[in-house]
Amino acid sequence: MARPTRVSRALSQNFLSDRKAAARLARLAVPDRRAAPFLLEVGAGKGALTELLARRCGRLLAYEIDERLVAALDARFSAVPQVRVVAGDFLAACAPRTPFSVAGNVPFSRTAAIVDWCLRAPALTDATLLTQLEYARKRTGDYGSWTRLTVLSWPRHEWRLVGRVGRYSFRPVPRVDAGILRIERRRTPLLDSAALRGWRDLVELGFSGVGGSLHASLCRARPKRRVDAAFRAARIDRGVLVGEVSPERWLRLCEVLVP
Structure with a gap:
């Protein structure tokens, strides 16, 4: 029997083990299966969310930075034509020039950098990210206050907290709960x-x-x-x-x- 892969603290790994929570995240990321979007997944991990996203999109690039997980991901999705596993850092990826979405269980320590990448991508239509709950609440005004980044980006991007996931839905169990953050690029900016x-x-x-x-x-x-x-x-x-x-x-x- 193969030994389980040890979690990397340096990569801030907390795998989503709750299938119901993963299914909910997939539905929020792709509300309409008929749209069949081009999707980039941040941190495919062991593929639990990848499997569910693949059923809802036309093309999926699943990024995984941990080389120890890539072979198993390749084997798991080798027969799924719409999925391509990409070994490497999502943050080093070139943003597609055609409309695309982003989804994923984001490493908590890299949340700010991943959000910044999404905001800078001109063709991004939306991003559905599982982040620390506190981060999601701050960015969406759920505390009754708004951050500089939220206000600066508001004419072009809408920020919403669309769900919560308890800490015991992850392995290993993190210290805090998570929030599902949804960032949608406005079709027409509020300002020219x-x-x-x-x-x-x-x-x-x-x-x-x-x-x-x-x-x-x-x-x-x-x-x-x-x-x-x-x-x-x-x-x-x-x-x-x-x-x-x-x-x-x-x-x-x-x-x-x-x-």
Whole structure:
């Protein structure tokens, strides 16, 4: 009998062992089987999620960085024509030029880098990622606050927390629960290219932290009377902290403050 593969702490491996949770993640990643998307999987591991994703997509590239797992993956999916196992780091992959989706049980320690890769890929349509629950909640405003990255990317990407997976659904068991994070690229951005440049400048200024409040930060580069008018239009209190302002209210601020 073959010995089980030891988990690599350096690769932040926590294999999803709950088949129901894996099936739920696959459904969320590909809601409509008829769409038959081109899908990239981050960290195929032992193939539990790969098997379920393969049934729902037209083409699947399953990336696995751990060389010890690749041979077994190749053998398991050699007869599945829509699946190709790719030995290597997902982060080193060139983003496809045609529309594609991303899904996977993300190594917790590499979540930020993988999300950044997805946001930078022009042809990405959506990403469904199993991350630490705290990360997913912070990025989606589930705590009632929003991060700089979420607000910056909001005109082009929508962020949603679409599910939770308990820590005992993984082997080995991690210290925290996981969340299913869904990032969808908008078909039509909320702002045009010219407005997006102004949006980035405004958001960066707001999150600079100078002055202690969003109002004080914005007044460093905008006339106070215009900032006051923007806050009235967005129905925001002058003492509000920057993280408490939702992306929708940021859009209203932008309408008044960005020419």
